[in-house]
Amino acid sequence: MALIVQKYGGTSVGSIDRIKNVARRVAHFHKQGHQLVVVVSAMSGETNRLLALAKELSANPSPRELDVVAATGEQVTIGLLAIALHELGIGARSYTGGQVRVLTDNAHTKARILTIDETPMRRDLARGTVVIVAGFQGVDAEGNITTLGRGGSDTSGVALAAALKADECQIYTDVDGVYTTDPRIVPEARRLSSVTFEEMLEMASLGSKVLQIRSVEFAGKYKVKLRVLSSLDEPESTAPGTLITFEEDDTMEQAIISGIAFNRDEAKISVMGVPDKPGIAAAILGPVADANVDVDMIVQNIGSSEHTDFSFTVHRNEYQRALDLLAEQRKKGLAAREIIGDSRICKVSVIGIGMRSHVGIASKMFKTLADEGINIQMISTSEIKISVVIDEKYLELAVRVLHRAFELDKESA
């Protein structure tokens, strides 16, 4: 008998029929004798509907009141799921974030969880009652309703699992695990039975949006065993999903490369011929950061002895704004021969914790792309990933050939 926290997202509870499906799945685990805490999101579309009402009233609504409105989405789902479980003869009680004292800071719309009161949940679990908790929400020290921001229900699930020292936190989504890459691009893409925390972080931030990145960090911090599974399969025949591990010396076989991630939404800006002297990076990126434009890759190329070229990528939506900011800087005295940009690029990354101890991954990646005539515009590396910026038209081709080159379609030996 295990204590399992299950989290179901908006799509999984998006209709009455789907809520019934979730209830059947919960009942399936309950009948096996497990103690269950179920965290749910708002029915899909509901949070957007609620926020749209607020936006109709104000372009800049009060974050405190936005949270009051938005938190109702999850509250509806917990009550409905409890009723659905009762229909199956299973004892269940719903709790809002406030009712289990998911205490957060007071950063409305993006609050962080501080503590959770496990007492009422323990009491219910001891009686065999399924505990249902509204994800995404909490209360601050003064009793104000807070929300954790988009995707916050994943974080709620992980935080509850940490507080209750659950044996496993199962995140149900519309995919049945983490894949070596996007199966829509590479049909041979394979589901990973496990992936390390660090790899998962890279996958998430690179666009494999299976889990919300903050929840994965949270799981890592509290060593919560996290599993991604599909809520679309029948309860009795659900694939085991992907386990996210936090220990490198795990007994399981570790592949060198675990996946190919990619991101279409990037744009590249190069500031050419700037003086090669201390402080130049700060002079270029400072105003961009001050304007809250997120910068992803940063590469400084070696230029002539006195001048250098400086490149970085931003989200495509912020491309024009970043260009404008730099033009302004130039007027204000930033010495640069030329500022050029390209919004038709993409980023492709090879990710694997195993590459730390394996040489030759980078050269294999570069050669594979070169063999297809794909020009690499920027390169950036970390201990467990290598990212390249290429022309966006080559995205699918690059992902396919890299997937094959690193034999990701085959089970690791």
Added chain:
Amino acid sequence: MALIVQKYGGTSVGSIDRIKNVARRVAHFHKQGHQLVVVVSAMSGETNRLLALAKELSANPSPRELDVVAATGEQVTIGLLAIALHELGIGARSYTGGQVRVLTDNAHTKARILTIDETPMRRDLARGTVVIVAGFQGVDAEGNITTLGRGGSDTSGVALAAALKADECQIYTDVDGVYTTDPRIVPEARRLSSVTFEEMLEMASLGSKVLQIRSVEFAGKYKVKLRVLSSLDEPESTAPGTLITFEEDDTMEQAIISGIAFNRDEAKISVMGVPDKPGIAAAILGPVADANVDVDMIVQNIGSSEHTDFSFTVHRNEYQRALDLLAEQRKKGLAAREIIGDSRICKVSVIGIGMRSHVGIASKMFKTLADEGINIQMISTSEIKISVVIDEKYLELAVRVLHRAFELDKESA
């Protein structure tokens, strides 16, 4: 400067535009220097939508979980109204029932308010902040969400006014006050500037559903000054509505008759020729009451020396059930010559606290009806009302002629 509690029902907050209207009205009072507590219902249709979701899952959903789901309706409105007030530059904070500790018993879906914690509201009011409270909801001693039942937002408003010792509780509705009768039937019907608590109770229970009856009782108990006004007029030109008073020796002029109420939805059942002996009324009505069929008028006519006729009215929806129950009782030994019923009747009542000290009201009523050839089937009287049951086809005629006979179209001298 007064402390005013204002309550807005579902229609008044039924759309974003209407919420903006409510905000403008609140702002109008705020600018006059009043302290304001605003109680709101769910946007119209929302409570029904939420309950329908629960009913899709279960024919008999858990009352605790129904309350969790239903309470979200008002929670959305409080947040939206706060945002709308901010847009007008007015400080405002929303509170759920739980956040101001509207403590109730644990009778889910029909809970009764026990106490309210006025501390957070006093703090806000002292700062000039408008306090917005979700109507219809509270929490029990264990922190479970409760609701007060349909129309409970009126009760919330009155209870808050009582707890805060407010100068006035204003109930905004889609009518601009209490009328001498339904203006759709009698165009000359006149708005009463004041009506006594007792008269209002009779009006409400007789179908003039301006206020929820429980809230009026509550107001009477705590001597809350209650005013019914229209939320449809412009804030600056709102009619003064109708004040509900609780003291007979009020300085204001008291009319003898204040209104004509009526109810179409009744049905009549007569049990003829039952033994005229103690216990017979209980024998007839006991099983009906046990089956939760509400009985309205009860009249026992004098029959022969040994037998009597017993009549009562029920809601038309429960007519057949009541007949079936009596048929069953008859099989079990209830001695009765005949059981007859009529579902095509209506009830018309003349109401007025002044009739206590005026003779001749009843005879005037009966004569007025007789002059029109309207036969009276049942009569029932109390200190402040006289009700008659007549054929439903005469309803409009009866109301019109009585309105004229008692000169309700004229301001009281």
